[in-house]
Amino acid sequence: MRSLALLTVVALLTSAGAASAQIDARMFRYPDVSADRITFVYAGDVWVAPKEGGTAVRLSSAFGEESFPRFSPDGGRIAFMQKQRDTRTWKRYRGGTAPDIHLFDLATGASEQVTDHPANDGSPMWAGETLYFLSDRGPNQRFNLWARDPDGTTRQVTAFEAWDITYPAVGPSDRGRRARSPPPGA
DSSP states (O other), X not given: OHHHHHHHHHHHHHHHHHHHTOOOOOOOEXXXXXXXXXXXXXXXXXXXXXXXXXXXXXXXXXSSEEEXXXXXXXXXXXXXXXXXXXXXXXXXXOSTTOOEEEEEETTTOOEEEOOOOSSOEEEEEEETTEXXXXXXXXXXOOOEEEEXXXXXXXXEOOOOSSSOOOSOOOXXXXXXXXXXXXXXXX
């Protein structure tokens, strides 16, 4: 009986030590690179690090999960998507857990929410000083490209009626081009 108790204590101590030695192996996700910095998401928060290497700094720690950080063309701001709660949102969902777009100013440390709509807003990307993003806020609730101009006005850029846009991107050669809407009924 005594040896069984001793064996139980040894097993508990060994498993507790092994559990505390496990590595937190969450992935670095959604990277973006500016002239001198790298931004990414780790553990649901936005981080930034020097491009040449060094210590990463966490920029967000809000309740919920942030994703898709993207540098402005001058590298001074980061746009990102934030879900208010750590829950899944669905296409055409309307309500309090729909994600919005936020901006973080690297010079001042200020963060501001730039979309506030019951629909889903996500996948921010910059072309010049215009911030483009996906939203299903249109009349037919399909994910289309929307733009937030430098003066703060928001406008719909594409008007797909039958299908959603998924995984949009703006590349270096696209910085001066304007997106065009598809033909009616597309």
